[in-house]
Amino acid sequence: MNYVSTAVTPAISPFDHLGLTDVTAKLEDSILIVTLNRSRKLNGFSEKMSVDLVRVFQFGDQDDRVRVIVLTADPAAPAFCAGVDMEEVARGSSLLGRKEDSETEHRDPGGQVAMAIYNNRKITIVAVNGHASGAGLTALQLPFDFRFIWSGSKITMPFVRLGIAPESTSTYLLSRLIGEARAAAVLFSGAVMQPDSPVISNLYYQVLPNRTDVLPAALILARNISTNSSQTSISYSKGLLHHPGASIEEHHLLDSRAMKILGSGNDAAEGAKAFMQRRKPNFPDTLTKSLSPWYPWWKITDVRHPKSSKL
Missing domain, CATH: 3.90.226.10 (2-enoyl-CoA Hydratase; Chain A, domain 1)
Structure with a gap:
């Protein structure tokens, strides 16, 4: 059996x-x-x-x-x-x-x-x-x-x-x-x-x-x-908050570029459409597929252990 x-x-x-x-x-x-x-x-x-x-x-x-x-x-x-x-x-x-x-x-x-x-x-x-x-x-x-x-x-x-x-x-x-x-x-x-x-x-x-x-x-x-939030918008917003320009003029250049990049993205289109239709958004963009090569715009400091970084 x-x-x-x-x-x-x-x-x-x-x-x-x-x-x-x-x-x-x-x-x-x-x-x-x-x-x-x-x-x-x-x-x-x-x-x-x-x-x-x-x-x-x-x-x-x-x-x-x-x-x-x-x-x-x-x-x-x-x-x-x-x-x-x-x-x-x-x-x-x-x-x-x-x-x-x-x-x-x-x-x-x-x-x-x-x-x-x-x-x-x-x-x-x-x-x-x-x-x-x-x-x-x-x-x-x-x-x-x-x-x-x-x-x-x-x-x-x-x-x-x-x-x-x-x-x-x-x-x-x-x-x-x-x-x-x-x-x-x-x-x-x-x-x-x-x-x-x-x-x-x-x-x-x-x-x-x-x-x-x-x-x-x-x-x-x-x-x-x-x-209710866009992944890409969150990531850029945190980047601008944590890594601002050295002056208000320099920061203006940073957030202007971020506005231009995100404004042409799928999430911006979906956000505007959801707002006009009075519904919750369904943001399609993701960090793995939708971030601009410009991001991150700041220099990243290597903090690895000196011995491990030589491996």
């Missing part, structure tokens, strides 16, 4: 090849949801977490199915991210620099994550549903386009109290986001603050009363953006 197997072959996740362990990822429609996966370690920022985050954000940047990337943590976890994993640091991980690296060779893993998020051509949103210290603020909040947070979150950047420098490009980002005076107050005091503090409150797009409210609120915005 021949038997027919009823076993179901497990679906292959599009993220299997990334080898993720310290974060998980799932794609819901056009929204990539990334969740920190070290709850038992207070979601401490590890070397492997930094690798996972760079890989998954690069995936989101390059995959046309993804329009928005949302980072969050399990709201039941003791913290959103309690900073770097100090046990790992004590074992000699690269988080504070390997002994074999010279001072010019070290590449801060938190900074690598921050750049992967900040330079991402898609919209990035973080849903902070717990306490955040160190890298939980620097690498995992500052580089994002939108920040949602639980009102009860305790936030601190304790670097001066630990005798180390602020990491994850935070001194570059924080002053641009809240101004140099407020950034100095956060960095130099090392104080524990909450989202409603006048020093940092304007960092946040929305402050929610309950931990469990944070991700749903972030997803409402994510869905709105994913269904």
